[in-house]
Structure formats: structure tokens, C-alpha cells
Amino acid sequence: MQAKWGKSKSWTVLLSVLIILALVVSACGGSNNKGSSSSPSASASSSSPSSSPSASGEPEPSASESSAPAEKVTIEFWQRSFEETTNKWFKKYVDEFNKSQDQIQIKYTLVPGEAWDQKMKASQAAGKAPEVYTMNYGGIANAAKLGQILPLNDLMDPVKFDDIYDNVKEFITAGGKYYAYPKLVEPSAVLYYRKDLFQAAGLDPEKPPTTWAELLEDAKKLTGKGVFGFSTAQVAGDLGWSSWGLQFGTSGHEALTSDWSKADINNDAYKAVFKFYQDAYQSGVMPKQALAPYPDMKPYGEGKVAMQVNGSWAIGQLRNSYKDKLEKTGIAPMPSQSGDPASATATLGGWTLVVDGKAKHPHQAADFISYLLAGDPAIMIDFFKTSGFSKFSARKSVDEAMKSDPDASKDAWRALIAEKIIPNSKAEPIYPWDVSMAVSTGIESAMKGTSVDKAIEKAEKTINDFIANNKLAGTNPKQ
Amino acid sequence: MRKSTWTWSRIFTTILSLVVTGITIFPLVWMGLAGFKSQEEVLAAPLKFFPTVWHFENYTSILHDPLFQKAMGTTFLGAITFMILSVAVNAAAAYAFSRLEFSFKKFWWVYVMTTYFIPGFAITITSFVVVSKLGMLDKLAVLILPGVASAYSMFFIRQFYLNIPLALEEAALIDGANRFQIFTRIFLPMSLPPFVIIGIGAYLGYWNAFVWPVMTMTNENWFQIGQYIFNFRSGRVAEMHLLMASSFLAALPTVILFLIFQKYIVANLKMSGLK
Amino acid sequence: MFKKNFRHDNLAAYAMLTPILLGSTIFIIVPFAYAIYISFYEWGFYQAPVFVGFKNFYVNLTDELFTKAIWTGLKFTLYVLPTQLVLGFLFANLVKGLKGKFASFVKAAIYIPTVIGLILAGVIFLFIYDYLGGLANYVVGWFGLEPIAWLAEVRTALPAITVPAIWTGFGITTLIMLAGLLDISESYYEAAEIEGAGTFGKMRHITLPLMRNIILFLLVTGFTAQISQFELPWVITNGGPVNETATPNFYILQHFLNDVLIGRSIAAALMFFVVLGAISLVIFKVLNSEKAVDG
Secondary structure (H helix, E strand, O other): OOOOOOOHHHHHHHHHHHHHHHHHHHHHHHHHHHHHHHHHHHHHOOOOOOOOOOOOOOOOOOOOOOOOOOOOEEEEEEEEOOOHHHHHHHHHHHHHHHHHOOOEEEEEEEEOHHHHHHHHHHHHHOOOOOOEEEEEHHHHHHHHHOOOEOOOOOOOOHHHHHOEOHHHHHHOEEOOEEOOEEOOEEEOOEEEEEHHHHHHOOOOOOOOOOEHHHHHHHHHHHOEOOEEEEEOOOOHHHHHHHOHHHHHHHHOOOOEOOOOOOEOOOOHHHHHHHHHHHHHHHOOOOOOOOOOOOOOOHHHHOOOEEEEEEOOOHHHHHHHHOHHHOOOEEEEEOOEOOOOOOOOOOEEEOEEEEEEOOOOOHHHHHHHHHHHOOOOHHHHHHHHHHOOOOOEOOEHHHHHHHHOOHHHHOOHHHHHHHHHHHHHOEEOOOOOHHHHHHHHHHHHHHHOOOOHHHHHHHHHHHHHHHHHHHOOOOOOOOO | OHHHHHHHHHHHHHHHHHHHHHHHHHHHHHHHHHOOOOHHHHOOOOOOOOOOOOOHHHHHHHHHOHHHHHHHHHHHHHHHHHHHHHHHHHHHHHHHHHHOOOOOHHHHHHHHHHHHHOOHHHHHHHHHHHHHHOOOOOOOHHHHHHHHOOHHHHHHHHHHHHOOOHHHHHHHHHOOOOHHHHHHHHHHHHOHHHHHHHHHHHHHHHHHOOHHHHHHOOOHHHOOHHHHHHOOOOOOOOOHHHHHHHHHHHHHHHHHHHHHHHHHHHHHHHHOOOO | OOOOOHHHHHHHHHHHHHHHHHHHHHHHHHHHHHHHHHOOEEEOOOOOOEEOOOHHHHHHHOOHHHHHHHHHHHHHHHHHHHHHHHHHHHHHHHHHOOOHHHHHHHHHHOOHHHHHOHHHHHHHHHHHOOOOOOHHHHHHHHOOOOOOOOOOOHHHHHHHHHHHHHHHHHHHHHHHHHHHHHHOOHHHHHHHHHOOOOHHHHHHHHHHHHOHHHHHHHHHHHHHHHHOOOHHHHHHHOOOOOOOOOOHHHHHHHHHHHOOOEOHHHHHHHHHHHHHHHHHHHHHHHHHHOOOOOO
């Protein structure tokens, strides 16, 4: 009686309270935002990073500038959690860095992947983001455009950037400036195949397929007795990024026109890509349900598939967890439609370190990056070694130094990927993920029985609607 | 005749209960066993229920990890505090809404109930901004206070209070008792059944939280058990054996508590019958 | 009587309400109001937010995946909730008849899935539905059938993920039902038995009417819990195949994680709040129409 729902009066009152609150908060929020973006820049200089070299902004203890160490600066550093070996490597060299000098103390936090975005976005909203953090190539252009990260040109020695391979340089550039320092690159697609099963099926184990037609033909011969011939991404979420390489290699362009004004997928090349996935799935050479997520090498490692497409990182997993398969494994570039070895079938993903746009001590933050990623090649070699050479250097000097490293130089897989796959791989597109998902949802529906033409049309419409609704045209930050 | 049907139905009841219990208990057993496997074997197909080699070190390494011990301790402390606070706060409100007449009652009722339907995602970021402005980050309070006021718990307890006959308190009112006395002396003693259910819910909600602790706690010393467990799920390949072993260890105290509490619940459920 | 104590009540009531009102205001209503404000903006955190009016709402409304997600959420709830209530009710009746240590054990055991939590339940069911090594296809194999692609088939994916949802909520539903059952005085049943009512008659005329408050509670909370589901699609299917298991909160989560600008996902969450509130209101109204809930 007293407490029934739907009393319209209460609702009206509540609604007005909410509106008033929203207005009040908006007033505060507005001023807070101004406050929080101006106060750190006063001390740190997001507008002019190079103005004061000892940018800490704290009053120097006047006593003696030379002998007594300046007040120690603490830098927050967040690392997204990766493989155990990578996490250990970060921790080890953060400790080394802290010991190596007495000006800067790095406060290191390992953040689980599942919570990264929430934690990062919330801290950014509250103006509490760490000064240094990990970021993948795909995120750089947008973050730079929004002012979330600082250009590093004036914070780091320019020589450090000359050391980076030209194609990788492009990944970290926005508006003519470098916004990140790369740690590694890894191609998203490499073909792993079982030499012993090739032999058993009457195929030449030294001649992996180079075209899609060959691939599907071989897969058919390899399928049977509890083994599937072929495995690649088969759900939209995985296809979204793992098919970028094939999309680009086949069509020569991305799914959007370069000014982001409309979808560019209703053409023969994209249809061919859709058809390839459809054929692979429907011919029965692939399992009907993914045996594991795309980046997981488990199905191959357990001997359930004869050929699996996976990123270069899978080498690490093979070497650590499925040693019995190492001897029997061959690797090759993922086949392309035409068989042209220069045709892209993979994208280059990878991770970098960036300096936050509101960093209070941008110079010290950059000093840490210089030490860790751009310093002594031995530090990076240690990383590549512990990761089983499943990741690749973005720096010439590191590769140069690795030539004299006995483990690295005799690693045939490393050589093949470095020479035959990486040079032909493409940068990850930076358009919104929705676009990639529209394409990959189309691919998945084609695999599940929709005709290729229909799937393409649907995806095209979805993308064009998305562009119109979000006013995407002309917003490409790289243009 | 009558006796035999009773027996049959009893056998049937027992068997059915056993089957259902088996199904519900399966994951715990499975998790516990998976915790003894090697990393590859947890995920291995075809299905293997028992480990081929028993890796006791999975459990001992976790049990000896000071971070695990600390996380269990602080999480337990937080969960108990959270449980007590949320029962107290919401029971008081439930009493006010079910029994008292006061000004703007309808408004406040709608006000509180509205919070129940606000999806968590909508306010993740803005809640974080609020707690960070209040200077609560990296303090245990940030894990406890934000969830205490709960329309769900309040509504649940209120449903129980509505079933308590008015006659009881009318007598007390005539004897000159005030509202607080009625609440503490008449309602609270009868409230154990809803308190137990709400309390356990609050305790579990706190115990299983993951994203919020990760967002608000950076200090390793205050890590919660959920944070600890999910550190085993990093990047591309999860350390499933350790994830399972630590999840099992984390669930164990709760299950044991529940087994102990069980008798208590049954006893108190009968008390609430108000015969 | 109440009228006479009105002034007393004000003091007592506000004293008892202060904690919940403070808590709700600081930690829910204020962030909520702030979120409403943000939903009218595009905000990248490091530059002043740009006011975009209703654009964020419009973008969601015109996205067919958003409407599809609402339908998926409703379908999911429709599969889970009735099953859970019926199973819980039946099993509570069964458990009520059990005695001694065994009864205690059963009551504790059925609660275990709830203790474990949805994320881990999702992980466990991911293994159960594994194409080659999973328990589900192992059982299918007994009947000599080909393995089923539970999570990849459009037809089976959504029903498949309802199972862990039913399973995790089963214990708490049963226990709450049981609490309600034990509250019903035996004398009612004895009286009905004298009048010659059978098991079914007793259930219909005594048990169900007396359990109304509890069933109402379970319906409303179960409805919001199930339609808010995102953990299971997140862990098990990632919304697939072809968006078939993308529930509203999963949709919101995806945009929250992947969008460069915040605003759209918050707008989606607010619209979902409106839908959720409206439906819950209808449930309340329908159930309250026969007789006021309060005694």
C-alpha cells in the first residue's frame, strides 16, 4: 500500500532530481576537467614538453646542486600482462633500472589483460593515468589525436629513432611525430604444418602450399583419423584482426577507402577472401567448432590438426609446451590467393611504450623508455631469447647484435619469418574496431552458409551505416 | 500400503537429491582435480578426469606464496566487514520502509529502488572518478563502502518484514517501546534467515569481485583474492592449472563456512515460522 | 495508531535511512548523474568533452546489433528464468522432506556453483562444450552421434550458454524457495488434508499463494540478473556465432572496451536501464495488481 511502484509523482520528482544532479555534476565536471588538464600541464608541460629540462617542477633543494642527488622522481609504469616470460623480463629490467641510477624510481604495476581497459580508462577519466604504459601499434594514432600520449621527438635522443626499421617507424608516427617507442613486432599469420603427416599423406614435406587452392587441396588429403587438415580463425572476434593480412594482400587496400568515407569491400578481391574462408570451413577440413581461440597453438600441439595458421608467438608455445612436435614441424608463410611470395598475408602487431599526455615528469618517463627499449641491445636480446625467438626486433642494431648471438643466428624459423614474412606484412589498420567486426561477421556468416555476395552486401551496408551514423568520413588521423 | 509408498518416494527423493547434488558439486571436484594437473593436461582433449601425474607442487607453491596468504587474509577481513555493514544498513532501511510512516516515503522508495536497475557499466568510470576525488583509492574502504547500500538486499529483507504480523509490535508500542527498540528487540532476532542469505550473497559478491579491485587497488599489499587468481590468466596462454588450483583454494573456505552455517540456517529458518 | 506516531516515525525513519541514502547517493546516484551528463558528450579524457546532443543515443538506436542484443537478452532470460524457478521450486519441495545430516549436505552442496561465480562457471562450461574433448560431446558419443558444434551453431549456441546460467542460480533459488516453504505453517496443510486436498491441490491453494512475495522477489531479481548477463557470453562464446549470443551488457562491454571515445557505451547502458526499468515495472504491476504486497 505505502510503497507501490509507478506512482507518477515520485517518478517526476526523481527525474527532476536526476536532471538537476546531472546539471550540477556537469558544472563541476566541466570545471574539474579544465582544472585537471590545466594543473598538471602547469607543472609538467603537456603543451611544451621541452621547456624545462628538469621538468619535475619541484623546488630544488638549494643546498648543493651537483653533489647532493636531486629529489628522486617516482614514475608510475603499468604493464599489461603478457606471457610469463615477458612479465618476468619487464620486472627484471625495472629493478635493474632502479638500481642503475638514483634519480628516477619506477613504480611497476602488472595489470591483468581482462581489466586493462577499465582500469586505464577510469584512471584517465580521473586524471590518474600512469606516466608510462604499454600500448599496441593499433592504438597509437587515435591516442595521439586525442592528446592521450606525448610525442617523443623532444624527449628522446633522435638517434634512437634512426635505429628503428622504416616500416615500423610508420606505425608509431602520427602527424609527423613519433608517439611511441616500439618493443617488438610479430606477424599475425604463419603457417605451421606437420612434416610427418605430410609424408604420410603422400605430400612433400619440404613443399608447403603457397596458394589457397593448394592449401585446401593439401588439407583435404591431411584430414582423417581424428586429425583435421587445417585450422585458422573461425569466429568473428578472431577473424576481425587475423584476416587483415589476407584482406590487404588480396585487394591491395583496407576495408575502408583511405578517407574513411565508405566501405571498399564490394569487389572481387574481398569476395575471394570470403570465399576462401567459406570453402575452408564447408569442405570439412576444419573443425566445425573452433578447438581453441586463434592465438592458441593447443590444437596443433595436441596433434589434432595437421596445419594451423597462427601468429609468430605460437613458436614460444610450441617450444615451451609441445616439445614433442618441434622436430616434426615446418613453418611457411600463410599462402596467398595468387601464390606471389610478396603478397601480404599477415599484419604486424606488436607493443610499444608511451608517455602519458598528462605526465608530470615526461623527461624522466622517456629516460626509462630509452633505457629499456632503446638502450643496450643486450636487454632486448635477453627478451627475444627468453620468448623463444617468437617475436621480432623493431631495431636494426638489435638484429645486428643478434647475428653474433649463437642461439639467434642458428634459429632457422627466426630467419624464415624475419626474411620472408615480416618484410611483406602490413601495418594493422587503425579504423574503429566496428568496421573490422562488420567484415569478420560477414566472413563468419559466409562460413556458416550465407552466400558470399549476400554476406559482402550486408557487411558493406553495416559499415556504411556506421560511417554515416558516426560521421566517420574524413576523420582518419593518419590523413 | 501407505508405508510402502512412503518408502518408495523416500528412495526416489534420495536418489534424485544425490543426482542433483552430484551435478552441482561436480565443478568443485573438477577444479580441485584440475589443480593437480600439468598446464597442458588441464586443457587436454580427450577428456581426462584424473591427472596422470599428481602435481602437488601446484597447491603447495600457492599456499606458500606470501601474496596468496595476504590476499586471503585481507579479502576475508574485507568480506566480513562488508557483510556486516551491508546487512546492518539494508536491514535498517528495510524496517523503515516496511513499517514506518514518514514524509517523502514514496520518493525515497523510488529513489533507492532506482539504483537497483542502474547497470554497472554505466557507472564504472564515473564511480571511479568519485572515489578517486574522495581520496579512497588504495584503501580497503574503496572495496567496502561503494557496495554497501544495496536496493536488492533492502528489498529482500523488506519482503520478509512484510510477513511479520503487525500484532507483535502493536503490543510493544502500547508498552511504550520506541521504534529502535522494536527494531532491535523484535525484528532483529527474527531476521536471521534473510540475514544469512543476504550476508552470504554480500560475502560472495565481495569475494568474487575482480574488475573493481583491479581498478582501485594498485598496492600489492592490499591485493584481493580475485586479483591474485586472475594474475594466472595473463595474455594468450593461461596458466590453467594454477588458475584452477587457486580458485579451488579460494572457494574452499567459503564452502566450509557454508557447511558449518548450514545447521544454523536450518535451525533459524524454523524459528522464523512465527508459529 | 500510525498517525499518532507520525512525528516519532520521521525521526526514527530518517535515522535508519541515512546510511542507505548516503551510500546510494554517493556511490550510485552521483556517478549515475555524471554518466548521464557524459552520455551527451564525446570524451577522450585529455581534451575538453565535445557536446554532441543525442548523437550517442541515435548511434545505438540505429545499430541493428543493439536492438538484436536486447532481443537476445530477453530470449536468454526467457530460457533461464522459468526453468530456474520451476526447478528450484520442485527441488525445494523435495529437500523439505529430507532429514538429518544428508539434508544439510544437500543444502550446502547445491550452493557450490553460486560460490564459484559466473566467470569460473563459464571457464568450466567452455571445457564441457569443447568440440573434441568436452563432456557434452562425450555423452553425445554414447549414442553414436557425430560431435555437435555447440558453440558454433546458430541454433545451439544461446541454449548452450543458458545451462551454466541455470546451474549457477539454481542453488540460491532453491534455498530461498526452501526458506519460504519452511515458513508456511504445517497447520495449513493439515487443515487442507482434512478437507481432502491432494498434493497438487495443496501446492496450488496453499503453497503458491503463500509464496507470492518470494516468487515476486525471485522473478524481479532473476529477471534483472539474467538480462544483465555478460560474463557467460564473454567467457564462452564472445558473443558469437554471428552475434547470436551478444546480450545487452555484452554489447555495452564490447563498445566500452573497443571504442576510442567514451559516451556511446554509456548511452547504450542508459537506454538499457530504461528498458530494464520499464519491464521490471510491468512485472511489479502485474504481480501487485491482485493484492498489495505489503501486509
